[in-house]
Amino acid sequence: MENIKQGILLCMMSFAFWGMLYPQFSLVEESYESVYETKNPREDFLEILDADKGELVIKSKFLELLKQKTGR
Numbered sequence: 001m002e003n004i005k006q007g008i009l010l011c012m013m014s015f016a017f018w019g020m021l022y023p024q025f026s027l028v029e030e031s032y033e034s035v036y037e038t039k040n041p042r043e044d045f046l047e048i049l050d051a052d053k054g055e056l057v058i059k060s061k062f063l064e065l066l067k068q069k070t071g072r
Helices: 002-021 041-049 061-070
Strands: none
8 A cells, every 4th residue: 555655656756857847848728728818837826826725717528528427
């Protein structure tokens, strides 16, 4: 069980590290929608990190389909 937790933590840290170094690869324009007119992925990534509570809306198409299928 400890190995699974460590593996998950390692994956999350790797994704965060990748996003910090190369936001232009992790935040492609199709993966997010910005209400501002900036088209620079690095600036967008920093804006997302500095967002206040309630400013970000995170959606998942998979979860929306799952909710739709279960009737919730």
